[in-house]
Amino acid sequence: MTLHQATGTPDTPLAAALDIGGTKIAAGLVSATGELIHRHQVPTPATAAAHTVFAAVAEALDALTGHPLWERVGAIGVGSAGPVDARRGTVSPVNIPHWRDFPLVEQVRKQPGVGERPVVLGGDAVAMAAAEHWRGAAREYRDALCIVVSTGVGAGLVLDGRVRPGPSGNAGHLGHISLDPDGDPCPCGSRGCLEGLASGTAIARRAREAGWHATGDGSAAAVAEAARAGDPVALAAFDRAARALAVGIANTAALVDLEAVVIGGGVAQSGELFLAPLRRHLADYATLSYTRDLAVLPAALGTDAGVIGAAALAFAND
Incomplete structure (x- = not known):
């Protein structure tokens, strides 16, 4: 194309x-x-x-x-x-x-x-952070976490007004922090990684395992369509993913002190279907005085x- x-x-x-x-x-x-x-x-x-x-x-x-x-x-x-x-x-x-x-x-x-x-x-995801800080939703912030939720989960950090890729280019690789040390094995070699809980792939898998009858291509986009129609299994799959991502964001905010979180990627295109439960769960986990007022914004530059x-x-x- x-x-x-x-x-x-x-x-x-x-x-x-x-x-x-x-x-x-x-x-x-x-x-x-x-x-x-x-x-x-x-x-x-x-x-x-x-x-x-x-x-x-x-x-x-x-x-x-x-x-x-x-x-x-x-x-x-x-x-x-x-x-x-x-x-x-x-x-x-x-x-x-x-x-x-x-x-x-x-x-x-x-x-x-x-x-x-x-x-x-x-x-x-570092590239996505660079874009959103340059021309997108993170322009007004000096300290932000920019997250891609798609096939996987990745993120990049903007700290003190600059994108911080780290020496290897991987800083902020949120998808492979472990949220459950006894969780499912991850292809990265660890266990219980955020990517296995919050990615589009994880949303679709969770919905199928919970009894959702896959429609279309069975992707997270199809789950989103079912959730908009009120399917309780599809809604629960999005809620679980949002909750896992909220934990990862809260942990990152506690570590590096952030002003804003920008959410992009294919799953973020579902809009408030994902962002509303994300904000709700973030209020439960980002409870420290310097983490509780995080702005949660949709990415401005899309694909x-x-x-x-x-x-x-x-x-x-x-």
Whole structure:
């Protein structure tokens, strides 16, 4: 899928951006003011062999290198599902099982048209945080947690007015904090991780296990549709996920002292169906004097946040 949003002015510097997740790979050209000029998206063959997954990345990147504005690109930002290792340029996404220590930066640099342009890697949720702090819902806050709730759960931190990716590029990886030490095993190797309780995948699984008769594709979006229609099992699945996420947010707020939480990703598109119980449960867990007034906001940039944020990482590297 290709989307042309604007042409940009002739002297506007650009960054290229890749947003690699367990469901989709998006690529874009973004101006230094955060304008998304061109966007292309392909599905992620998440369970395929490593080279097949990268072939999809290459396809998305080709849609950029062949664009008439490519010569104005000074750097390439890559936000990938994690964990990532920004120092080594490798990725090991939990939801892309055949990418383990995959040399993503090296492979991107080898693609036709990339040339000597710098390639900057960060976690996809760190990229989302960079985008929402730059152009979205976190603009007014110096200390914020930006969360992606989709196939998995990821997050990025804005502290003292700056995105803080940490030395490896994974800071804020909320989905793999353990909420239940005796909980179900997680593909990351731990047990009882937040991602296994609050992700879209977890919502759909919980609803099925509780007796929901799957409709459509059986995804979290289908559960959301059933919940809007009043299905008590579907509503309970969303409530449980919201409660687990509220615990993770409260723990993070207690640790680093936050002003706001921004919620994005596919599950967040269900709106108040997810955000209302999240706020209600957060009031039960974020009870300290400095955590109880957290603002909970929907992400402003929607599905474009990962691309715009990956570009922000590239511009910040200049």
